[in-house]
Amino acid sequence: MTELPRKTDKKLGLVIDLDICVGCHACVVNCKEWNTGGYGAALSDQNPYGDDPSGTWLNRIHTYEAGEGADTRVVHFPKSCLHCDDAPCVTVCPTGASYKRADDGIVLVDESMCIGCGLCAWACPYGAREMDLAEGVMKKCTLCVDRIYNEAFEEVDRVPACVRTCPANARHFGDLADPTSDVSQMVAARGGIDLMPEQGTKPVNKYLPPRKGTPIGEALPAAHRPGGEDDLSATGFLGWVDDMLSRFG
Amino acid sequence: MHPALSIIFFTTLSGLGYGLAAVIGVGLVDGASAAGRIGYVLALGLIAGGLLCSTLHLGHPERAWRALTQWRTSWLSREGVLAVITFVPLGLAAIGSVFLAEVWVLPAFLAAVLCLVTVYSTSMIYASLKTVHQWHCGLTSAVFLTFAVSGGLLLAAVLEALTGGGSPTVPMLALIVFGVALVVKVMWWRRAGAEKGPSTIESATGLGPLGLVRLLDRPHTSENYLTREMGFRIARKHSEVLRRLVFLAGFAVPVLALVLALISAQTVAALALVTGVLSHVVGILIERWLFFAEARHAVMLYYGDKTA
Incomplete structure (x- = not known):
């Protein structure tokens, strides 16, 4: 059902620390590794060994430069689905394939109902949804629903693959509706921010901005x-x- | 945005078909006349052809029926539902007209209203997207509606000229609506050129407090689904020339044809109007192509665009 739940009991999501991410792409690779064999269709590649390889990825890292002169910072910027409270990708879906779960707030696609019209990808300002060109259905981050509730796993592994694999500990998973959770406290302490708040999507995932650095000269x-x-x-x-x-x- | 031919043909053809059906439905063309009867067949053909084109856009067309279920929130679903509902009164009116040469006023009028509501819902698929600021305005619906009605009136004028019936009412009205449509489109273009969306590369990354933000590295060295679908920019440098072509083929030639038709004998009028219609269709196809090709999506901020 593409009507959004009025309120979700939990808001499971990620907190990403831009001060710590080193841009190693390990989370990108492990995300693809886990999800190509997990929930739904595999994440296909097109022309993977040719001149112009491309493929479906649910998590990508961009690298930016911010500021001027000696204060210039390089920031590695991982980006995946933000599991928005007001997810525009869900409401535009004509078939009901896209939905937001009322219990934990995760935004998912039921691939057996997806007609591959691509409108949800147009509605998302973050580029979180990518059409799988081999399957003709929309793929997106599932917050690793097949890991986080999986009792066959040890407790430490019941987190999204990207979080588990991050060697720098820049990615954190938890309930952002619970003010006492580690992630909520991190957001409160570091002034965690929403991406593109002006789009009105109310993202659940938060980003911790880089701390003020020492200017290159003084360091x-x-x-x-x-x-x-x-x-x-x-x-x-x-x-x-x-x-x-x-x-x- | 990537200009998919399936969607360009869908919005162009179905727009013309709905416009023509509406023109006959409100009684501007006598549904029992030859022009009205051929008109209904043509309108149904254009609508059905357009809808078929739209399914070519889907990854799983066999599941297209599912798109009729989420009308509570989705404009795409509403459009699908309205398209199906419209077929009922439109089909009835067409049966009365084509097979019995009778005008069934109620279904015909209902069909006319539903045709326009369907075109409106098509426009809202685009106008409702906050991520594409150029589309996100009421003018987008005005463009789709005025183009559908002007095209419908032009088609009706051709059919009347070809079958030797009709009054100057339809071509006169067509001239007026063409004028309105042109004004609306020029306003749309002006807004698209002048206004920027609310998001910037600084708000997209949240790094604004550090200063101006520049992209250093993309996630991957090659193109991906997002950059192909949302980052289309091949023909933007030709947009001025293409806009002039839209004006020439989509408006100037049909308007000249309509004026010529009003002042000349039937053969010349028919010839001029047929040329006018063909030119108009080419003009709208280019206009729709530009509608997508020139549209900038907010996600490209992550790929280095400064504003969207």
Whole structure:
């Protein structure tokens, strides 16, 4: 049913720390690895070994540069479905294949009902939905529904594949409706933000902005700053050598 | 946005068909006349052909019937439901007209109203998307509706000229609606060129507080579904020329043909109007192509666009 639930008891989602992500793409690869054999159709590739390879991915990392001059920052930016409270991809679906679960807020596609019209991908501002060109159905992040409730797994593995695999611990999973959860506290402490709040989608996933860094100049030891070597003055024996060499210089 | 031929033909053909059916339905063309009877057959053909084209766009056309279920929230579903419902009064009116040469006023009028509501719901599929700011406005519906009605009136004028019946009413009205349609489209183009969407690369990444944001690396070196579907930009550099072509083929030639038809004998009028219709169809196909090709989607902000 494409009507959104008025309220979901839980809001399961991700918190992504942009200060920590190193852009290694491990979450991208593990997402594809897990989900190509998990929920629904496999994630196909087109022309994978040719000149122009492409394929279906549910999680992608972009890299941006922000700021000017010495304050410029490079930020690696993982992006997957944000499981929005007001998910526009769900309401535009003509068949009822897209839905948001009332109990945990996860946005899913019932692939057996999807006609592959692509309208949900047009409605999503985040690029979270990709049509699988081999299957002709829409694919998206499932928040690894087939892992997080899977009692055959050990507790530590009952998190989305991207979270489990992140070597830098930049991705966190939890209930964002519960103010006492780790993820909610992280968001509160670091001022977690919504992407494109002006689109009115009310995303559940939050991003933790990079902390204020030290400007490039100040982060360096004195000798390594631009023009720094001229200011050095050695003392003792090395001072004498420096003095002697300067006389012949 | 990627201009899919299936959708371009669907909106063009079904728009013309619904426009023509509405023109006959409200009695501007006598449903019992030869023009009215041929008109109903032509309108049904255009509508059915357009709807068939639209299913070519689907990954699973065999499940298309499911699209009739979510009319509570989805404009695409509403359009499907309205298209099916419209066939009932339209089919009845066509049966009365084509087989019995009778005008059944009630179904004909009901069909006319439903035709226009269906065209409106088609326009709302696009106008309701916040992600494509150029589409997200009331003018989009105005464009679809005025184009459908002007095209329908033009087709009706041709049929009347070819069958030797009719009054100057239809071509006169067509001239007026063509004028309105052109004004609406020019307003739409102006807005599309002048207004930016609410999102920027800074709001998309949330990195605005650090300063201006630039894309350093895409996720992958090659194109993907998103950049192919939402990042189409091949012909934008030709858009000025193509807009002039839309004006020329879609408006100037049909208007000249209508004027010529009003002042000349039947043979010349018919010849001019047939040329006018063919030219108009080419013009609308280009206009629809531009409607998609020029539209910028917010997701491309993640791929380096500064504004959407």
